Amino acid sequence: MSTLTALAQLEAIASGRAQPVATVRHCHLSETPLVMIPLKLAGEAAAPLATMLGTDRNAPTLLVVPQPRNRDLRFGYAAELAKAVVEHVEAERGATETLEPSKDGEERFRYERAPQIIVPNRGSVGFLRLLGRSTRFRSTEGPWAVDPAVPMLGRWLTWFADRNDRPGSSVLLTLTETLRLHWATGQSSLEDGNLAALMGWIDPPEGMDGPSAAARAEDPVVSPPAGPATDPTFDNEVLAPAIAAFDESGGEPRAEERIRAAVASQLIPTWDLAWRALDLLRALPEGASVPKRWERDRDSFTYFHREFAESPPQAKLDDAVRAARRLHDLERSQESYEAQRAFDDPLVMAEQRLAGQAFGGMVTESEPTRLDESGKRPKLRPYVRIRTEDPVRLDEGATVVNAARPGLKGRVVEIDGQDVLLELTGGMGRKQTPEPGVVPEPGQRVVFTSRTADSWGASKFPEREDTPWTHGGPPAEYEPADEDATEVWS
């Protein structure tokens, strides 16, 4: 939350429509994303009730567990879902690029594409994570054998949910969070968690404004919840009798059809809304560093996919080395994601300017060929004076880079009222005179920021086998255990 977003929210209230908080799209959108809307049975940790999914908005697939407490039906559902997810994963791989070998000579590959799953909200991610946890350890042989696709589903869902934790990753996107990254509404984050209410502010139906569309979206009869929890009244009045009838009939197709119809009525509005939300996001031009972040997703996908056959299911809890590495990666991703977004989008950069970490203004003076001759060899050190109205909170000597051209580096020499004098230190070429057009000229508008992307490098962590005794020593290898295969899922 920042004053800028708060202001955008106030403007949303005043205008009755959501207001932009981004000028470009900060996430990757695949051409054929797999949209998934999962529903679960109330009161259970991860008992699937239904999922509507597909890559074609006009042809969704509906998977339903007509009696969510029945183990066989549940694993049947998991197997069908697995086929859909694995099919999507395989279809979205594309060609394999061969990259330059790594420093230690290892071959490196990257798939041209990667799968993408779109879900309505945070709750859906939590549900998919739990579904992954409850299926990935299942055994495909022995007395409790399940369809081989089931543990595969578990491992893939776990990978997707894990990537979702990573700032800037786009393989599993929640619509509410992605929309909120680009628009501010006149309601609180609590109400924005309701996809229909959020969409009501951004894209109200004909003849309605944001508040009235959002109010309508809060009526579960007109606008069923986007899941994974269902509307309690629907549960009590429609679903429970339908499930009871299914049980009584001994699993008759007609009874099952009734449940499917009931569940479909709850899912279709969200399905349509999800695709409409994707239209809105797609209309935004893609941010400049989005492809670079998607490349990280593709790397992770390539690695996971290529190692899939050889690897055990992901651990229930991370071991010490893995946890430390993961935390480090998350922090780095967060840092570079925030920095990249600001470079891509002047509206995000405005946050840094408001905070005094960046400033923008007009160049008033420029000495492009100034040399610093205090050392042994003269160095190219142009001076640029910038007039700004921004509340600059930088110290003299602070390092800054040009927002439009991050390679151009400089140092704050002095700040005198509204005037900032910069000494440029790098990114102008190797000669004693700068490359043409690099040093800003008087009359030009520029923005410089003290926050840079990729400001810290990767740390080294010991290998798993070398976990120090302070951290419990090397963890035990994974052994499939009977208790994992037989774990009750009720």
Place this chain on the structure above:
Amino acid sequence: MSRDDDHTATDLSHLRGGETARNHDARTIAALTANPGCARRGVMDAAAVDKDAVARHLGFGAPFGQSQFAITRGNAFEAQVKADGCAELLALLRDGLGLDIPEVAYDDLESVGTESREVRHTRTRHLMARALESGEGTMFDHPLLRLDIAGQRAYLEPDVIAFQLGGRFHVVEVKSFAVVDGQAEPEQVAAAARQSAVYVLALRELVADLGHDPERVSHEVFLVCPENFSNRPTATPVDVRPQLAVVRRQLARLTRAEDIARDMPDGLTFALDDALPEAVRSVEARYAPECMSSCEMALFCRDEARACGATGTLGRSVRDELGGVDSVVTALDLARGVREPSEDMAETAEQLRVAARLRHEALAAAPAPAVPARDAAAPLVGVPAHGAGVLERTA
């Protein structure tokens, strides 16, 4: 808080205007700790007004329904844990937590027949007194406890077990949310801890009343939940000291409700009649989005706050960001520079003006694209053009 039976805090029951008093339970008492600055909630709670009925009468009934699937699952789990004199629970505490529990007696204090709550409370007192004297290992299921809420005597009928170990009582609360690989949803754990704290407080009142050290009721409670995806219970000790402090402080504060009530127009009550909207509006509310999860009045207050353009409807963080400017119009005027800020708002106003300029500059340089037109082939919400196809099995 007084433990005196004849304690007479100012009685606000006249504010109910003859309507039935609403019974508090641990959930509602725990909810008192949310949004303590709200005068409206404070007065209505202190007077034991049935807020749900009031909200419904005002046309803003709270959607606090529960799915029967969730209820069934919760009841089944509790019944399982408590079956055969809490056999499963005992095994769990002994083996799972390694507690050295000797032979125990199990007493269910669940209501038998039509006896009054006073009678049941007396029985709880009686059994507790005996257990405290003898120090013998004992489990009490469904004890009926009592707590004074701003002079109102509230009976608590917790679905918990008070269980004595080594001369100290512990509260055991059975919840049906799952603990997966040692982790549960933080909000659910927090809510359970708040509720347990209320029970600990009530038990301590009782123990002190019986002439024993209230510290004989431990601040460590046991949360019993289903493990992973099964129905198998697992027990987790939870330290509820922070929640205890909060609940105690809020209950002490509630008594000040009488001051607020004094400022209400004469003769005004929360009776369910035509004067109700006026009565409710005469006591100031402090709406925040968090109210939605804990107060039955939330929808009414949100509507009221929105109607008068309060920034609080956007959430606390926005309000803080606006430096406490609580009107949308004022904040926008300050941002546009058309209103001269008062001295204490000068800093906020400056921040808002800079923000407005930066926003304008960024949007002018890179205008947001137009919203794409709706595709005729893609139906809008609720029009199941492809409904028939969906119903066919596809796999």
